[in-house]
Amino acid sequence: MSLDLLVVAAAVATLALVALAILAPTDRARALALVGSVVLVVSVAQNSAPSMLRNGAYVLGIAVLVLAELRSSRRARGSAPLVAAIAGWWGLVLLVVALTQSYNVSALLLQAAFVLTMVWSISRATSIDLSWLVTSVLVLAAAQTVLGVAEVFGGVEPVWGYRGGLERENPFQTDLVRAQGTMGHPIVLGYLEGLAVVLAWANPFRLRQAVRLPLLGAAVVGVVLSGTRSAVLVAAIAITAHIVLRLDAFRLLRGLFLLLAAAVLVAVLDFGLTQLALDTIDSGSWVHRLGSLQAVPNLLGREGWELWWGSGYGSERELFSRGYIVLTYGLPVVDNFFVYLLGTTGIVGLALTLAILVFAFLRGQRYIKAAVIYVTGMFFSFDTTVWFSSGVLMFVVLAIAASHQGGGEAGRQVVRRGRRDARGVRGGVTPTPVEHREVAEQPQTVETVPAH
Incomplete structure (x- = not known):
């Protein structure tokens, strides 16, 4: 696709999003802004995309989200501590980068501003807003699958080209090339598709089966076309956790027994999953990732500032050159986000990340717990936030845990914006818990005017 055509498409998208943010009904403004922002991320916020388009997408996303929040007639009271912890994570990364000059400060600041604006908006989202957001992820994953089919079977070159000029072989079917859609790399496409699976x-917003099953099937096909074995394995673990978390103590034990029996059955009859795991372990990518894990003692052996605060976000090449991480296959890439964080943000950054993940898991509803498990599991596969779109998707999951409905805290109110001089609000609503009944908003009177 030519750059001129991309610029024209970006201009049209800008006008469309601004028009939606200005003209949309006030009770749908946030939902549309969130959907539009996710579309921007999946479409152009890629490492391989021209920086002009990527940065333009961030600026546009921030503007639309802020405008939507100013116009939105409803908001929910989410978890301020989790939002603050995420803001603290970005503050830590930016502070160390400013001191070490390990990364372009202005570029990272723009990325952080977009992510934090989105996190703030999601934390205020109502059940309807979240249903639109989650559904948009599923629809976008299906659209990426369509692009993947065109790439693999139609010979269409990916929008941003092949990373490094390499057409990567699909491990599920070696005579096929790995798809990447607009995500810029097969593993990033696999990340999106696995999250959609x-x-x-989980189907937290009760999509009809006629809609849900095709979207689920498309996401499964997308993971396979991306050739991302880690996404398949981690999604399977997350889905298993989603099932197990629903059980009470007796049913939990019974479920664990059934899972053990199923594992034995798979091992005995060999439906292909065993071989998938063995092939993954025996692959060159596993050897590369194992090299990253073996760097942990070296990284913990550093002294002073670097041990606690790291060498700076984006300094992985320096870690390789200084011998802290062994170079395998000539790739100075840390394909393990835990190791990446330990190296670049130190013990403090890694500890803060783990705290955020645990907090989000404990607070989130069952579908968010499964999504957090997926996000965490994929840390072992690649450096999540170094790839812009996967990093944003990770924080979207964490932000949903910070929202009222994602956290599932009963009794928190969703309030309708009142007149500035009013002393009461006559149109507040309280959303029903997402996982226990159909999503709806029921009128209720509240006593105080929310601060906006």
Whole structure:
């Protein structure tokens, strides 16, 4: 696709999103802004995309989200501590980068501003807003699958080209090339598709089966076309956790027994999953990732500032050159996000990340717990936030845990914006818990005017 055509498409998208943010009904403004922002991320916020388009997408996303929040007639009271912890994570990364000059400060600041604006908006989202957001992820994953089919079977070159000029072989079918859609790399496409598989399976907003099953099937096909074995395995683990978390103590034990029996059955009859795991372990990518894990003692052996605060976000090449991480296959890439964080943000950054993940898991509803497990499991596969779109998707999951409905805290109110001089609000609503009944908003009177 030519750059001129991309610029024209970006201009049209800008006008469309601004028009939606200005003209949309006030009770749908946030939902449309969130959907539009996710579309921007999946479409152009890629490492391989021209920086002009990527940065333009961030600026546009921030503007639309802020405008939508100003116009939105409803908001929910989510978890301020989790939002603050995420903001603290970005503050830590930016502070160390500013001190070490390990990364372009202005570029990282723009990325952080977009992510934090989106996190803030999601934390205020109502059940309807979240249903639109989650559904948009599923629809976008299906659209990426269509692009993947065109790439693999139609010979269409990916929008952003092949990373490094390499057409990567699909491990599921070696005579096929790995798809990447607009995500810029097969593993990033696999990340999106695997997340969509987990969300479509959980179906927190009760999509009709006639809609849900095709979206689930499309996401499964997308994972396979991306050739991302880690996404398949981690999504399977997350779905298993989603099933197990629903059980009470007796049913939990019974479920664990059945899972053990199923594992034995798979091992005995060999439906292909065993071989998938063995092939993954025996692959060159596993050897590369094992090299990253073996760097942990070296990284913990550093002294002073670097041990606690790291060498700076984006300094992985320096870690390789200084011998902290062994170079395999000539790739100075840390394909393990835990190791990446330990190296670049130190013990403090890694500990803060783990705290955020645990907090989000404990607070989130069952579908969010499964999504957090997926996000965490994929840390072992690649450096999540170094790839812009996967990093944003990760924080979207964490932000949903920070929202009222994602956290599932009963009794928190969703309030309608009143007149500035009013002393009461006559149109507040309280959303029903997402996982226990159909999503709806029921009128209720509240006593105080929310601060906006």
